[in-house]
Amino acid sequence: MRLEPPASDDPRDVLRALRAGVLGAGPAVALGAGGRVDEVPSGTAVVVTTSGSTGVPKSVILSRNALIASAYATAARIGEGAWLLAVPATYVAGVQVLVRALLADREPAVVAGPFRPEPFAAAALGMASHENGARVPTYTSLVPAQLQRLLDAAETDATVTDALRSFEAILIGGQALAPAVAERAHALGARIVRTYGSSETSGGCVYDGVPLDGVGVAVVDGEVRLSGPMLAEGYLRDPERTASVFPTAADGTRWYRTGDGGEIVDGVLRVTGRLDNVIVSGGVNVSLDRVEAAVRGVAGLEEAVVVPVPDAEWGQGSAVVVPGLSPDDEGAVLERVRAVVGAAVGAPARPARVVAVAELPTLSSGKPDRAALRAALGHDPRA
Template identity: 90%
Template sequence: MRLEPPASTDPRDVLRALRAAVVGAGPAVALGGGALPDDVPPGTAVVVTTSGSTGVPKSVVISRNALISSAYATAARIGEGAWLLAVPATYVAGVQVLVRALLADREPAVVAGPFRPEPFAAAARGMASHDNGARVPTYTSLVPAQLQRLLDAADADATVAEALRSFEAILIGGQALAPSVAERAEALGARIVRTYGSSETSGGCVYDGVPLDGVGMSVVDGEVRLSGSTLAEGYLGDPERTASVFPVDADGTRWYRTGDGGEIVDGVLRVTGRLDNVIVSGGVNVSLDRVEAAVRGIAGLESAVVVPIPDAEWGQGSAVVVPGISPAEETAALERIRAAVGAEMGAPARPARVVSIAELPTLSSGKPDRAALRAALARDPRAQAHPSGSGSTGHGSDRA
């Protein structure tokens, strides 16, 4: 099967390529990468290549059937209508917005260029339409950082607030949503649906902790696994990785090993964080995803990012990178953070430093670029943890 990139990364070009690949007989579409080989599996619709937040590249092969199954399952859960594309069309979340629009036979609205609240609100207003006298429901998909920008703008701009309220559902994925941001959205009247998934599952396949129809989930040795018709075929040109990440059990069921820790309680999934985003601090395993969730629960720190750093005494520690605060505010912020994290997770989990930054580096998906942050902190001696007793930012003797 031939594999062709769209004419550009412009959403309209991607839409045309997807229309041919998903609902027509056109070639598969290569997104996010350069030239790819022709020998992709039959039935492939897209190959999504991304380095992700860790900097490790992967090319995920997604079939036409998987994309369609995912789109129909989403419609069954939240309803059908018109879609607004506000995330990059070359990432799986953007691909699914376009596929849902194609299958609904409705031209998607598009917010192109750098994300700003005003064009988003204008595009949302322009979607208003009626079918046989009934209002056509509208939907969109955002990452948490976009939602937070919209909520901040809505405080002073009634048109942005009304735009957020106009959607039947706003899918939020890509990373965990801070509780305070979710509460602000609910108070405004925005209908938020938290989604969980990845390119390997054709996008979000668990909504508000409950799997879509046809999706199975389990937790094996603490790791979340997903199954069903939305699973990708695997990784292009990497059969060993494909076999490792997509095992088949004794019953013949094919699963995707997410690499996330979690638990299922009364049929609802709770993801606790990446299993590989764990440091060993003073002999204690500490999940940095859990630390980050605790930090983001503090008012004013909803956009903070937690990254590992060396610790001269404890081996490994963590730093909290906070956008929008001044260096003079770092010490006060650290005291709040250490108190909150210590109360929730214990002293070994408490971050050692707070590092102020004007603006977080992000990937084109809108997620924080954690690899760039780790590299920047490695070059900055101020960001390293210090032995206890070296100042108020050290861990202190109560780590033991």
């Protein structure tokens, strides 16, 4: 099957390409930095290429069947209706918003350009419609940073509040959502659904810790593994990585090794963080995801990012990067976070620095650019 990029990254062009790639005879759609490759496996709908937060490129092959299975499983869990696209159309979360709209035979609403609360609110409230006397439910997908901006704006703009309350469900994915942000959203009346998944699973496939219909979840040697009809075919032109990341069990079940640590309690998955996002501080393994979760529980630090930094005494340490913080407050904030992290994770995990920045560098997906932060703070991401 032929693989081609859309005419541009504009959501309307991506939607047209997906209509042919998912519902029609193709060609398959190349999204991201993958350029054009002449042939891909039969049945391919999309190849999503992204470097992610680590800076390591990967091109994920998604079939029509995988995307459709994911979209239908989402509808079975949260319902059907109209969708608003507010994340990049070239990332898997954006692809799935468009696929859900295509399968529902509804034109998606689109917020184009840099994300701002006012256009989002206008687009959300403009979606109001009725069929057979009943309101058509509306849905959207956001990353935590977008939700944070909307909640901040809602404090002084009732229109943004009304927009957030208008959705039947707001899917939040891409990274962990700080508990304080989730509590603010709930208090405002926004219906938040935390999703877990990746490009390799056609987007989120575990909602609020519970797998969607048809999704299998297991924790093997501390690593979360996922199975189901929405799994990717593998990685383009990378059979070794494909075989390693998508092993087949003795019973024939094909699994995706997420690289995340986690546990299952009473049928609910709790993800504890990346298994490779660990430093050794004074001979003790420290999960930076656990450190970041503790830091984000501090009021005013919900958007903080924790990254590794060199430490002359301990070998490795961590720095807390805080957007919007005054440099004059770094010392006081460091004392607070060291106390919080020491109590929650342990003394070896206490951050060595707090770094104030005007704003965080981000990827086009809206996630923090951790590779750029590590490089800026003197840590080689390849080390």
